[in-house]
Every structure is written in structure tokens, then in C-alpha cells.
Amino acid sequence: MFTKILVAEDFDSINIALVQTLQTLDIDTIEYTKYCDDALLKYKKSIADTNPFDLVITDLSFVQDYREVAIASGNQLIDALRALNPNVKILVYSVENRAHNIRLLFEEKNINGYVHKSRNSISQLKTAITHIYNGSNYISPELEHVLHKQNNLEIDRYDISLLQYLAQGKSIDDMATTFLQLNIKPNSKSSIEKRVARLKDLFKAHNNIHLIAIVKDLGII
Amino acid sequence: MILRNVHSPFFIGFIVLLFLTSCSKNTKETTSYKTSITKAESFLESQTYDSAFYYYNAIKNLCNENNDSKNIIYPMLRMAEIQSVQGDLQSSEETFTEALPYLKKNPQNDYLAFLYNSLAMIYLEQHNPNEAFNYYQKSWSITTDSLKRCILKNNIAYNYMKQKNYSKAITLLKSLKNSDTLKNHDTDWARVLDNLGFSYLNKNNYTSSKEYLEYAKKIREKAKDSLGLTASFIHLAEWYKNSNPILANQHALYALKTATKVNNTNDRLEALSFLIQHENATLSKKYAVLYLKLNDSITSVQQKAKNQFAKIKYDSKQALLEAQQQKAMKEYFILGLICFVSFSIYVYYNIKKRNLKKLQETTYTTETRIAKKLHDELANDVHNTITFIDTQDLQKPENKEHLLHNLDTIYHRTRNISNENSTIDTGKNYFENFKSMVGLYQNSQRNILLQFENFYVEKINPELKIIVYRVVQELLVNMNKHSQATLVVLKIENTKKALSITYSDNGVGTQNKNFKKNGIQNVENRIFSVNGTLTFDTHTGKGFKTHISIPL
Numbered sequence: 200m201f202t203k204i205l206v207a208e209d210f211d212s213i214n215i216a217l218v219q220t221l222q223t224l225d226i227d228t229i230e231y232t233k234y235c236d237d238a239l240l241k242y243k244k245s246i247a248d249t250n251p252f253d254l255v256i257t258d259l260s261f262v263q264d265y266r267e268v269a270i271a272s273g274n275q276l277i278d279a280l281r282a283l284n285p286n287v288k289i290l291v292y293s294v295e296n297r298a299h300n301i302r303l304l305f306e307e308k309n310i311n312g313y314v315h316k317s318r319n320s321i322s323q324l325k326t327a328i329t330h331i332y333n334g335s336n337y338i339s340p341e342l343e344h345v346l347h348k349q350n351n352l353e354i355d356r357y358d359i360s361l362l363q364y365l366a367q368g369k370s371i372d373d374m375a376t377t378f379l380q381l382n383i384k385p386n387s388k389s390s391i392e393k394r395v396a397r398l399k400d401l402f403k404a405h406n407n408i409h410l411i412a413i414v415k416d417l418g419i420i
Numbered sequence: 421m422i423l424r425n426v427h428s429p430f431f432i433g434f435i436v437l438l439f440l441t442s443c444s445k446n447t448k449e450t451t452s453y454k455t456s457i458t459k460a461e462s463f464l465e466s467q468t469y470d471s472a473f474y475y476y477n478a479i480k481n482l483c484n485e486n487n488d489s490k491n492i493i494y495p496m497l498r499m500a501e502i503q504s505v506q507g508d509l510q511s512s513e514e515t516f517t518e519a520l521p522y523l524k525k526n527p528q529n530d531y532l533a534f535l536y537n538s539l540a541m542i543y544l545e546q547h548n549p550n551e552a553f554n555y556y557q558k559s560w561s562i563t564t565d566s567l568k569r570c571i572l573k574n575n576i577a578y579n580y581m582k583q584k585n586y587s588k589a590i591t592l593l594k595s596l597k598n599s600d601t602l603k604n605h606d607t608d609w610a611r612v613l614d615n616l617g618f619s620y621l622n623k624n625n626y627t628s629s630k631e632y633l634e635y636a637k638k639i640r641e642k643a644k645d646s647l648g649l650t651a652s653f654i655h656l657a658e659w660y661k662n663s664n665p666i667l668a669n670q671h672a673l674y675a676l677k678t679a680t681k682v683n684n685t686n687d688r689l690e691a692l693s694f695l696i697q698h699e700n701a702t703l704s705k706k707y708a709v710l711y712l713k714l715n716d717s718i719t720s721v722q723q724k725a726k727n728q729f730a731k732i733k734y735d736s737k738q739a740l741l742e743a744q745q746q747k748a749m750k751e752y753f754i755l756g757l758i759c760f761v762s763f764s765i766y767v768y769y770n771i772k773k774r775n776l777k778k779l780q781e782t783t784y785t786t787e788t789r790i791a792k793k794l795h796d797e798l799a800n801d802v803h804n805t806i807t808f809i810d811t812q813d814l815q816k817p818e819n820k821e822h823l824l825h826n827l828d829t830i831y832h833r834t835r836n837i838s839n840e841n842s843t844i845d846t847g848k849n850y851f852e853n854f855k856s857m858v859g860l861y862q863n864s865q866r867n868i869l870l871q872f873e874n875f876y877v878e879k880i881n882p883e884l885k886i887i888v889y890r891v892v893q894e895l896l897v898n899m900n901k902h903s904q905a906t907l908v909v910l911k912i913e914n915t916k917k918a919l920s921i922t923y924s925d926n927g928v929g930t931q932n933k934n935f936k937k938n939g940i941q942n943v944e945n946r947i948f949s950v951n952g953t954l955t956f957d958t959h960t961g962k963g964f965k966t967h968i969s970i971p972l
Contacts, residue, residue: 294835299849299856318828345856352862353870401867402907417909417924418965419871 200224201253201332206231207238207276208292209261217256220321224328235261235270239279246283254331255280259293277308288331292316292324298345305336305346312337352401357383361394362420366411453482460498469502470728477736490526493519497531500538503729507722509542511729533563537572549583566601567608574612586619593619606643610636614648618655633659650679650687657694669698685718790841797833801826840897844889846882854889858910861896866906874913884970887950888912888921891943895923895966898939903927903964914972921968931960
């Protein structure tokens with residue numbers, strides 16, 4: 200298990216909870232700080248002492264107080280840490296739930312874990328640390344969908360024309376022929392069937408008739 | 421064009437003398453005044469009268485502009501003098517009369533004496549000796565300088581001579597002839613003696629006459645006073661007229677020669693007229709032709725001078741008028757500019773004030789909205805939780821679970837309020853953030869379907885990006901709260917001319933006319949602030965549809 204962990208979190212109560220949780224994992228050294236500047240300083244010192252921290256746990260948002268700070272946010276701290284040591288393990292522990300922001304943390308800043316501050320975050324933290332120790336990334340289950348691109352709920356003009364043909368009572372066979380003539384792709388029967396199935400899924404329709412009724416009601420066609 | 425019309429040989433000295441003393445009294449300090457006066461004086465000295473007149477007129481106008489009634493007198497007197505010398509007596513009189521009120525306002529005896537004397541000379545020239553006498557008297561009464569008084573006395577005597585009152589002239593001139601002051605001024609003294617001699621001649625006192633005329637001639641010869649000499653020769657010719665015609669004609673010829681030498685037209689004419697009368701027929705004819713020619717030239721030159729002065733005066737008046745008009749135009753322009761600038765400033769501040777007011781209103785509504793949300797969505801729940809803790813036994817697992825659940829709800833509501841009011845990145849991450857925001861309202865029971873195929877985010881400005889973000893957010897918050905919808909379709913597209921947002925859900929809808937509360941009212945305000953339009957379509961059980969269009 201990790202022996203040395205640095206925590207950057209500006210709320211004392213959360214810090215206490217964190218430290219308690221980490222102690223159950225038998226971590227030797229747990230240092231915590233309320234400022235990003237201090238966190239970076241501690242990390243630099245640990246490098247100078249040739250005994251760097253194994254893992255850094257940080258929040259994203261820090262409350263501004265009387266103290267003037269050079270690093271104001273978790274995002275900036277992560278950048279600074281990555282500049283010092285590209286391989287440092289970083290676990291983000293935050294209330295941020297906007298998919299795009301979380302996706303960016305994984306894609307651009309290569310964080311190793313993301314735990315959403317919620318009811319179950321204490322147990323999730325333990326799991327996350329174990330995952331990261333074992334070399335895999337972790338994200339809270341309730342936010343897992345943000346990393347999957349397929350949760351795409353966008354519909355395009357292809358879908359609209361499919362729905363229009365369906366509403367006109369055309370069969371899948373007829374559609375395939377028409378699409379082929381108009382050079383609209385995909386125009387194979389199987390792909391068209393797949394798209395219709397997807398639409399039924401998206402619109403929570405039981406069958407094609409139901410699907411048309413729903414999209415008519417919503418005014419899509 | 422230089423033509424000296426010396427009305428009578430007895431006056432010139434007086435003018436110059438007066439002006440030499442007066443000249444130093446001009447103390448006007450402006451540069452344009454100084455340059456003009458230097459030029460005018462030098463032109464006058466070189467007898468370039470039209471140019472001198474032009475510059476004196478310029479000075480006059482300058483003083484007029486500055487309301488300088490003191491320094492205006494000198495140039496005016498000079499102008500009048502030039503006009504008089506050039507034979508334009510009427511204009512000269514006019515100019516002198518024009519200068520009179522200024523002199524009355526700023527009494528300067530030297531100037532006034534000169535003015536009266538000059539006017540007297542003009543009246544004399546215009547064959548009005550009575551009027552001339554009046555003015556000589558006026559001049560006399562204010563002249564203190566002994567030489568000037570002598571000259572004036574001489575002038576008065578000459579006036580008597582013109583009136584053929586030779587006895588009075590002789591009395592006056594006799595009192596002058598032994599004046600010590602006069603003896604030091606050859607030309608003036610010679611004039612007195614010459615006039616005395618001529619008066620005796622007309623009184624048929626030939627001996628005294630000859631004596632004085634010869635004496636005057638001698639002084640003038642010594643002083644090389646050609647002007648005076650001409651007069652002496654003419655008078656001597658008159659003297660010899662009866663006793664020795666040949667000598668008389670000879671003297672007349674001398675006079676003609678001297679007068680021609682100094683270009684004194686009047687004296688030439690006088691000499692010629694003597695010769696015409698007394699020479700033989702052939703010569704007389706020759707002189708007559710010369711006389712007519714000279715007379716014509718003097719008339720035309722005088723006319724020319726007259727026209728020129730009038731033109732200079734008119735031109736400068738016109739220039740003055742134009743300058744005044746330009747000044748007025750300039751003033752109007754400046755006034756207009758000031759009006760325009762102040763109006764612009766007024767409008768600018770008004771708009772700024774109005775915008776500030778609008779901003780303050782928006783800020784205020786936002787603040788009250790947040791306050792209301794905190795009250796509605798949080799305070800109640802927190803209070804319920806407090807009551808729950810107060811009344812329930814938290815050792816029981818189900819109560820602990822209930823408490824945790826309540827707290828979790830409060831936590832999520834706080835998150836939502838924060839999200840609804842957090843900053844919006846209008847940069848390159850805008851679209852992804854926007855979709856993330858929409859995604860927050862998606863759950864296992866509800867699908868939010870997006871038609872963003874024709875939504876060209878990069879084509880809209882940051883302000884509009886914020887409006888789109890907030891409007892969609894308000895609609896979704898509203899949906900989340902009230903609709904129980906399981907399907908939401910959101911379509912955004914923008915063309916060059918407009919951006920449109922179409923929202924529809926399959927929720928419960930509403931029949932309530934007052935559905936436009938809080939959130940929806942905010943949507944409306946935001947859309948109206950960018951001149952957009954929006955329509956609602958909702959009935960109980962039939963879902964909720966909105967179409968928004970914003971012109972670009």
C-alpha cells in the first residue's frame with residue numbers, strides 16, 4: 200500500500216474524515232494542507248528529501264480567504280505537480296459533476312482517480328486508492344457514464360428522415376432501396392434496423408407505431 | 421503716378437512738422453500695428469501714396485477692431501493728408517470729419533490743430549475763405565508752439581490774400597517778419613517774406629514788394645528750396661509783368677523749369693497760365709497746349725487717385741465684413757460643436773445610466789432569485805431535518821438512514837443552485853460544457869435528446885452564448901421541477917439571420933395561466949433583452965413546448 204499521502208482540502212471536517220479513512224488503510228504518513236501553495240511546497244520538499252509522496256488527493260475548488268495565493272484551484276495545482284513529476288499519482292475529490300470538466304481531467308491532466316463528494320464518497324475513496332495502487336484508474340460509479348462516449352443522445356437529420364419514412368408507412372426494405380437511390384448512407388437493411396431500434400430506445404417506445412406517436416407529439420416530425 | 425498737388429506753397433511744412441512730433445505719440449504695441457506703421461511711413465516718405473494709404477487704412481481697421489479710439493486718429497489724419505495731397509479734397513474733408521469725433525473723445529491739441537488747419541486749407545482750396553478763416557481761428561486758439569503759431573499766422577494772412585484783403589495780410593505778415601523763431605526756419609521765413617512781397621505788389625507798393633520778393637528768393641536759393649523758388653519766380657514775373665515783360669516771361673520760364681524739376685504740377689500750371697497770357701501768339705499757343713495736356717493729366721490722376729482710395733477703402737471694408745462673417749461662422753460652428761458634444765455626452769451618460777440601472781435590476785433580480793431559492797429549497801429542508809433530529813432517536817438505523825438521505829437531498833439542492841449560477845466558459849469548451857449541463861438533467865428515467873446538428877457555436881458571440889446556456893438551463897430546471905417528463909427534445913440551430921431554440925417534453929404540461937413564474941419569466945426577460953421572440957404551447961397532459969427565435 201502507499202506509504203506517503205498528501206491531502207489538499209480546504210475544509211477541516213472533510214480533512215478529518217479523510218485522515219480517518221486513510222488511517223484505516225494503514226498509511227504511514229498522511230500530511231494535509233488547506234492551501235494549494237502549501238501543498239506544492241510540501242511536495243517540492245518531499246522531492247528534495249528524496250522521499251516524494253506516493254499519492255496526492257486534492258479538491259478542485261478552494262475558498263479564497265485573507266491569504267494571497269499563487270495557486271488558486273485544484274486544476275492549477277495538478278498542472279504544477281505534473282510539471283514537477285509527470286508520474287505522480289493524483290486523485291481528485293470534488294463536488295464537480297459536470298461531465299465535460301471531469302472528462303477533461305482524465306483526458307488532458309491524466310489524473311488517476313475521481314471521487315465525487317457524495318453520500319458514499321468515504322467508501323469510494325478507499326476503493327479508489329486501492330485501484331490506483333494497483334495501477335488502474337477510478338471514477339465514482341454515479342459519474343462513470345461521463346467517460347463513455349456512447350451515452351450520446353444526439354439525433355441527426357438521418358434519424359429525422361428515418362422517422363419521416365416510418366411515419367409514411369414505409370417498410371425497412373423500401374427505405375433501404377430509397378436510401379440507396381438517394382445515396383444516403385448507411386442504407387443496408389441491418390443498419391437501418393439498428394438505427395430504428397436505437398430511436399425506439401431513445402424515445403422509450405415499445406414499437407414503431409408507438410415511436411411515431413411519440414415523435415409526433417413532441418413535434419419532431 | 422507721383423504727383424504733388426501743393427495747393428499753396430505755404431502749408432506743407434506745417435503738416436510734416438506736426439506729424440513728426442505726433443508720430444512718437446503712437447504707442448500701440450501689437451506686431452501687426454508695428455509692421456503696418458513702418459510700411460506706411462516708409463511708403464509715405466517715398467511718396468508712394470496709394471501703398472501708404474493702404475497701410476494706414478489697415479491700421480485704422482485694426483484699431484477699429486480693437487475699439488482703440490486713441491490710436492485710430494493718427495492713421496486717419498495721415499489718410500486724409502494723403503487724399504488732400506493727391507487732390508481728392510472732398511474725400512480728404514470726409515476723412516478729417518470722420519476723425520473729429522475720435523479727437524473730441526481723446527483731445528490731443530497737436531492733432532486737433534493740424535486737423536483744423538488742414539480743413540481750413542481744404543476750404544480755401546474749395547474757394548470758401550470764410551469757412552477757412554473759421555478753422556484757422558480754431559487751430560490758432562489751441563496752438564501753443566511759437567513756430568506753429570507763426571505758420572498759422574502766415575496761413576491766415578494767405579487767406580486774406582485770397583480774399584484780396586491785402587492790407588490785413590500785410591499787417592499780419594509785418595508782425596511776423598521780425599520773429600526770431602521764424603528766422604531760424606528758412607523756408608517758413610521765406611514764405612512770410614514772399615507773401616509780404618506779393619501783398620505789397622497788389623497794393624502797388626513796388627519798392628517794398630521787390631525788396632521782400634528778392635529777399636525771399638535769396639533765402640530760398642540758399643536753402644535750395646525749389647518749391648518755394650517756383651513761387652518766388654512766379655511772383656517776380658507778376659512784378660515785372662507791366663514794367664518789363666521780357667524779364668517777366670523769363671521769370672515765368674524759371675518758375676516753369678523749377679516746377680517741372682520738382683514735378684509740381686500746380687505751379688507748372690500757374691507758370692504756364694502766366695506765359696499764355698503774356699507771351700506772343702505762337703509761344704502762347706504752344707504753352708496753351710502744354711497747359712491743357714497738364715491739366716487733363718492732373719484731372720485724370722486726381723480722378724484715378726480718388727477711385728483708388730475709394731477702392732482701397734471699399735476693399736478693406738469688404739475684407740472686414742468678410743472677416744466678421746467668418747468670425748460669426750466660426751462662432752456658430754463652435755457653438756454647434758459645443759451643442760453637439762454636450763448632447764452626445766448627455767446621451768452617452770443617459771444610456772450608460774440606463775444600462776447601469778438595467779444591470780442593477782438584473783443583479784437585484786438574480787440576487788432575490790437566489791435568496792428565494794435558498795429559502796424555498798434549502799431552508800425548509802434544513803428545518804425539517806433539524807426537527808427530525810430533535811424528535812427522533814438517531815440510534816435507530818432507519819432514522820440514521822433517513823437523516824443521511826435528507827442531508828444528501830439538501831447537498832444536491834445546494835449543488836444545483838451553485839450550478840445554476842456558476843460562471844459560464846464562453847471559450848472553446850463552451851459547447852462541451854453546455855452539453856454537460858444539459859446532461860445533468862438526464863437520468864435513468866428521463867432521456868434528453870439533442871438536435872444540435874445545425875448549431876454552429878463558433879458563429880455566435882459570448883453574450884448570446886450565455887443567454888442560450890441560461891435559457892436552456894432555466895427550461896430544464898423548470899422541467900425538472902414540475903413536468904415529470906420522461907422525454908425531452910432540445911433543438912438548437914442558427915442561420916446567418918437568426919438563432920432558434922425549440923424545446924419540447926412529454927411532461928404533464930400546465931393549464932395554469934400563471935405558469936410563467938420565476939424560471940420561465942427569466943427566460944422571457946433574457947430573450948426580450950436581445951429582441952428575441954418566444955412562444956409557449958402547453959396543455960394539461962400534453963407536454964410543454966417552447967419556440968424561441970433570436971435575431972442575429
